[in-house]
Amino acid sequence: MNVKQFAERVGLSPHTIRYYDKLGLLGEVRRGPNGHRYFSERDLEWIGFVHRLRDTGMPVEQMLEYARLRAEGDTTMAARQAVLECHAEALDAHIRQQQAHLDNLTRKIAWYRQQLAGKTGS
Amino acid sequence: MNVKQFAERVGLSPHTIRYYDKLGLLGEVRRGPNGHRYFSERDLEWIGFVHRLRDTGMPVEQMLEYARLRAEGDTTMAARQAVLECHAEALDAHIRQQQAHLDNLTRKIAWYRQQLAGKTGS
C-alpha cells in the first residue's frame, strides 16, 4: 500500500510517516520503480508498535535506539528487552502518579459538589 | 518567602514561577516595597494545585481559564467544577489508555523473556 493508505490505517498523517522514515524509525522501506514507498502488513505491525511507544511518551530518540537494535538482528534481543523493561517501569510509575493526581482531583470535585449542594439547600 | 524559596518548595524553577505569574496564573501576587514578589503558604497551596493540573496534561490555556474563574469569586464555583469534571474524565481515559499500552508492553517483554530463555536452554 502507498503512504496515504498506510497513514490512514495506522492513524498518523502521511507527513508523519515520511518524517519517521527520514529519521530511520521505519528501517528499510521498500520502494517502487518510481521511488514511491511501498508498505506491507509487517510494516503496519511495526509502526503500530512504534505508535504505541510514542503514545506512552517514549522520546523519539529512544525509539530510534530500539529501531537500530532491531535492525541489527537477533543478537540484540537482550538489549531491546532492557529498553522495554526500562520504559515499562517508567510507564508504570507514570500511571501511578496520574492515578494519584486523579484521586486528588476527584476529592476536589466532591468538595465542590458539597459546597454547591449546601448553597442550594439553604 | 521570595521567588527562589517558593520555587524550591513547589518543585519548579524561578523562571517558571515568573512565567506563570506573567500569564496571570498566580492571581494577585503580593510585592514588597522593592517590587520583589512575596509568596505565602496559601500561594503555595494554589500553585501546588496548578502544578498537579499541569502534570496531568492540562494545557496552560485551560488552567488560565480556571484561574480567572477562581479570581471572580464564589459565583463561579459551578463553572470551576465543570472544568475539573471535564478534565477528570479526560484524565481517566488517559490512564486507561496508558494501562492498556502497559499491558501490551508487558506481554511483549514476556515474549522476549521466553525467546531468550529458549536460546539459553538449547
Added chain:
DNA sequence: TCTTGACTGAGAGTTCACTCCAAGGCGTAG
C-alpha cells in the same frame, strides 16, 4: 567601597515533535 547574590521585566532562544511548502515527476481519465 566593592563584591555577592538576590531580585526585576522585556524579549530572545530552545526543544520537541511534528506539519507544511515549493518544485517537480509519474500515470490515468477526459
Added chain:
DNA sequence: CTACGCCTTGGAGTGAACTCTCAGTCAAGA
C-alpha cells in the same frame, strides 16, 4: 494535451511550554 491526484525531496514553519539572557536595582557583608 491537459488536468488530476498521487508521489518525491529538502528545508522552512508551527505551537506549546518553558528557559535563558540582558541590563539594571537593591541590601547585606568583608
